[in-house]
Amino acid sequence: MTRMQPGVPVGGGHGAGPYFGLLCLELEPDAKPVDVRAEVGELWTLGQRLEDGTMWPFARVEPEGLTVLFGYGAALLAGVGVGVPAELAAARFRAPDGGAVLHGAALRWSAEATGNPAACALAIQLTAGSEAAVARAAVEFDRRLREGGVLRAAAWYPGYRRTDRRSWLGFHDGVANPDPAERRDLLEVTRGAGPGWLAGGTYLGFLRIRVRLDQWDAIDPAKQELLVGRHLSSGAAMEVDPERPGEYRPAAMPVPGDVFARGNEAARDPVPVASGEPSGIGRSHVQRARRMLTGRIVRQGYEYLEAAGPALRTGLNFVSFQSAPDRLTRVLTGPGWLGSAAFGGQDGGLADLLEVYAAGLYAVPPLRGDRCPGPWDL
Amino acid sequence: MPESGSRIVTESWRNVQESVLSELVQHDFRHDNSGLRFIRLLPSDIREAVRVPVFWSPVPRRLTDTLGPAGARTLCDWTPRESPIGQNFASMRGGREYHTEYCEYAIVYDEQRRPKRVEITTELREWWLSLARCAPEVLRREAAEVLYGDPEDGRIGYADLYGDLDPTAAGPDARGAAFQRQVAGSEVSAPRQAPQGRLNRDRALFMAVPINGLDDLFWILLLGARRFAPAGELDRPAPLPWLLLDNPYYRTQPAAMASLAHLYGTQADPAVLRAVQLLAWQNREIATDPLAAVLASEDFAADRLVFPDPDAARRWVRWSRPAAPGLYQRLVIGPGDDEPETLADIAVLDPSGDPAPLTGGYQLLELLATGIVLSAGPAGTVGAAPEPLHPRRTTIHDPNRAEAAELRAALAAARGEQARMELIGTVPAGPRRMR
Numbered sequence: 031m032t033r034m035q036p037g038v039p040v041g042g043g044h045g046a047g048p049y050f051g052l053l054c055l056e057l058e059p060d061a062k063p064v065d066v067r068a069e070v071g072e073l074w075t076l077g078q079r080l081e082d083g084t085m086w087p088f089a090r091v092e093p094e095g096l097t098v099l100f101g102y103g104a105a106l107l108a109g110v111g112v113g114v115p116a117e118l119a120a121a122r123f124r125a126p127d128g129g130a131v132l133h134g135a136a137l138r139w140s141a142e143a144t145g146n147p148a149a150c151a152l153a154i155q156l157t158a159g160s161e162a163a164v165a166r167a168a169v170e171f172d173r174r175l176r177e178g179g180v181l182r183a184a185a186w187y188p189g190y191r192r193t194d195r196r197s198w199l200g201f202h203d204g205v206a207n208p209d210p211a212e213r214r215d216l217l218e219v220t221r222g223a224g225p226g227w228l229a230g231g232t233y234l235g236f237l238r239i240r241v242r243l244d245q246w247d248a249i250d251p252a253k254q255e256l257l258v259g260r261h262l263s264s265g266a267a268m269e270v271d272p273e274r275p276g277e278y279r280p281a282a283m284p285v286p287g288d289v290f291a292r293g294n295e296a297a298r299d300p301v302p303v304a305s306g307e308p309s310g311i312g313r314s315h316v317q318r319a320r321r322m323l324t325g326r327i328v329r330q331g332y333e334y335l336e337a338a339g340p341a342l343r344t345g346l347n348f349v350s351f352q353s354a355p356d357r358l359t360r361v362l363t364g365p366g367w368l369g370s371a372a373f374g375g376q377d378g379g380l381a382d383l384l385e386v387y388a389a390g391l392y393a394v395p396p397l398r399g400d401r402c403p404g405p406w407d408l
Numbered sequence: 409m410p411e412s413g414s415r416i417v418t419e420s421w422r423n424v425q426e427s428v429l430s431e432l433v434q435h436d437f438r439h440d441n442s443g444l445r446f447i448r449l450l451p452s453d454i455r456e457a458v459r460v461p462v463f464w465s466p467v468p469r470r471l472t473d474t475l476g477p478a479g480a481r482t483l484c485d486w487t488p489r490e491s492p493i494g495q496n497f498a499s500m501r502g503g504r505e506y507h508t509e510y511c512e513y514a515i516v517y518d519e520q521r522r523p524k525r526v527e528i529t530t531e532l533r534e535w536w537l538s539l540a541r542c543a544p545e546v547l548r549r550e551a552a553e554v555l556y557g558d559p560e561d562g563r564i565g566y567a568d569l570y571g572d573l574d575p576t577a578a579g580p581d582a583r584g585a586a587f588q589r590q591v592a593g594s595e596v597s598a599p600r601q602a603p604q605g606r607l608n609r610d611r612a613l614f615m616a617v618p619i620n621g622l623d624d625l626f627w628i629l630l631l632g633a634r635r636f637a638p639a640g641e642l643d644r645p646a647p648l649p650w651l652l653l654d655n656p657y658y659r660t661q662p663a664a665m666a667s668l669a670h671l672y673g674t675q676a677d678p679a680v681l682r683a684v685q686l687l688a689w690q691n692r693e694i695a696t697d698p699l700a701a702v703l704a705s706e707d708f709a710a711d712r713l714v715f716p717d718p719d720a721a722r723r724w725v726r727w728s729r730p731a732a733p734g735l736y737q738r739l740v741i742g743p744g745d746d747e748p749e750t751l752a753d754i755a756v757l758d759p760s761g762d763p764a765p766l767t768g769g770y771q772l773l774e775l776l777a778t779g780i781v782l783s784a785g786p787a788g789t790v791g792a793a794p795e796p797l798h799p800r801r802t803t804i805h806d807p808n809r810a811e812a813a814e815l816r817a818a819l820a821a822a823r824g825e826q827a828r829m830e831l832i833g834t835v836p837a838g839p840r841r842m843r
Contacts, residue, residue, distance in 0.1 A: 120759065121759050132760070133759055134709055134757075211647035211649050212803070214805055215804060218805075221474075221806065222473060222812050223475075270458045282787070285643075301683070302460050302463075304459045304461050304781070323678070325465055356774070363709065363712075363759055364707060366704065
């Protein structure tokens with residue numbers, strides 16, 4: 031049986047750390063395939079040493095659970111002459127123009143985005159137990175890249191999970207991710223579903239999304255709960271109130287504490303609600319995101335905060351893993367899902383809450399012993 | 409089901425439902441009626457019910473898992489030439505055999521064998537069979553309306569529906585048997601009986617692939633309608649795969665239990681199982697309302713289709729057979745017979761916005777959602793206790809790999825036959841060329 035690269039959230043103790051960074055590398059225009067392959071192999075070897083805690087010029091450091099994951103973009107696979115999997119080619123994000131990130135999606139590019147560095151050749155996802163451990167690994171990769179070669183750094187997107195497991199919106203996040211027993215099926219590219227070198231691997235989706243808290247904070251908390259589909263305080267999923275037609279209520283939680291408390295599992299995973307249900311809860315973010323119960327993705331969220339002049343900007347590194355790119359594109363473009371609303375609520379609502387600054391999709395082949403994963407012998 | 413208004417039709421359909429459910433409990437579940445604590449046939453028997461939509465992609469997952477999207481598309485759209493009627497067909501025509509997610513389609517061709525329209529249906533075989541047994545003239549009118557838009561259309565006669573049998577001079581059993589042979593097919597016949605007439609081979613009148621039947625729908629509802637919990641953790645619902653790895657109905661039948669994992673490799677079965685599991689965990693009564701597989705018009709990604717002009721967009725997308733507001737059992741896409749255009753005059757945009765000609769039904773499945781709608785009563789109505797599951801393995805890995813060789817062979821055969829047809833000029837090359 032093949033093994034996923036570290037950093038893929040397969041569950042069962044193999045989770046990624048709470049600190050995250052995505053290092054996007056692009057190809058030099060005249061890069062020769064043989065040089066590209068060699069450099070990818072060198073970087074992979076470096077990543078293995080970093081995971082192990084070997085860090086030049088020191089003998090060894092505590093890696094703090096560092097995971098190094100390589101995702102190959104269409105540009106890399108085309109650049110080395112391997113051929114881009116058709117499903118990856120068909121799911122590429124549109125170039126930034128202020129419009130939709132995918133045809134049929136409500137999620138839009140920021141007007142400020144003039145390029146998309148995440149549409150890169152190689153995406154290296156780093157996760158670890160501290161911000162310093164992630165940054166340290168990124169610096170080591172950058173040090174190697176500055177030595178020269180055919181790959182160069184195009185962007186760095188750091189982020190982290192809050193210990194209270196809430197997003198900047200104030201609501202619990204990552205509540206209804208699939209049980210570990212279901213993840214392998216949702217994550218894994220089966221033997222016949224793609225090229226042989228990707229069998230047992232997965233696809234990584236990434237969106238760098240600015241979250242406009244100035245817009246969000248202007249909304250009444252009760253309305254926010256309706257938009258999200260969860261109770262602000264406890265995180266319990268909202269459900270239709272059978273005793274009061276047209277109203278909704280938080281799902282019962284048998285155990286004190288919030289929705290993550292052991293015993294409150296049933297309040298995490300809501301029963302589907304019809305989109306036209308009079309209370310409006312059927313159009314919430316939670317309900318939209320699970321419009322099809324078997325079309326799921328395994329989502330990871332890492333918040334970020336950055337300065338823009340004197341102001342602060344909040345945002346989310348949306349990271350998803352799935353067995354096929356169309357699992358993600360269907361969520362983003364399906365009319366009953368996020369195709370008609372970028373977040374939740376009525377169709378076309380909250381159009382300015384989210385703005386995308388970068389987006390990419392990558393093939394993540396499985397491990398092959400000590401060799402560099404992918405369609406080559408490195 | 410469409411309301412036909414006749415008391416005898418309604419009673420007959422109700423009897424079919426009761427009979428199917430009863431047979432499942434007696435045979436498949438060996439008189440264990442645990443699931444019937446939760447399942448109700450009549451939605452009106454449930455007080456304070458709320459609607460629970462359960463949708464999935466109609467793209468057959470068995471094919472995408474084993475052949476990839478390109479191979480799945482080729483096999484799904486494969487429409488071979490057929491021998492003259494009189495041959496004993498062993499399966500549905502071509503790729504229809506593989507439409508296994510409660511959604512089937514037929515590609516209708518023009519005289520030059522160019523794809524003209526796609527007829528997509530989610531109608532249950534059992535309802536039509538019930539009609540055939542009890543009301544031949546209602547059946548004839550319904551079929552004419554579905555296929556030609558007019559119940560008075562004379563292009564459908566009893567011979568198309570019953571073959572050599574005169575249904576006006578025969579009893580229900582004889583009518584049912586004749587209709588089954590001609591149009592509906594049967595899984596339980598030995599050997600399996602595929603439809604022999606044109607109505608459900610060249611056209612898509614209703615679903616006829618065995619796995620898309622009412623019995624399979626009831627079976628999966630019953631299978632999941634218990635309060636399954638992990639052993640030692642009775643305060644939470646069991647992970648979904650465990651329902652197929654340690655289901656108490658099949659603990660004494662190891663071979664049957666082993667085959668359950670196979671169900672995880674579809675879109676439909678795990679979706680229904682999940683919804684029923686969540687509702688049963690809350691001790692809620694459940695009914696399908698309406699009792700039908702449906703297409704949700706609001707989930708159709710119509711903006712991914714580009715038509716030659718706005719008027720064509722209106723004329724060439726035809727929803728019918730409504731089961732509830734916004735829910736339909738039939739969708740026909742493509743020009744009418746009196747128009748010169750073909751299906752390829754419609755373009756499909758991929759998520760990146762790149763266009764490609766529409767060549768068959770698979771591309772449309774990618775834009776649709778199929779499902780059922782459940783009515784669910786308030787939590788705590790049933791009062792069942794949690795039942796512990798303790799499977800030896802905890803996950804299901806690549807559930808379709810056992811079928812890969814067979815499906816690859818089917819794809820190779822389809823590609824070979826397509827090449828031969830193009831060689832002898834019975835199929836125009838171009839958009840329909842196999843990829």
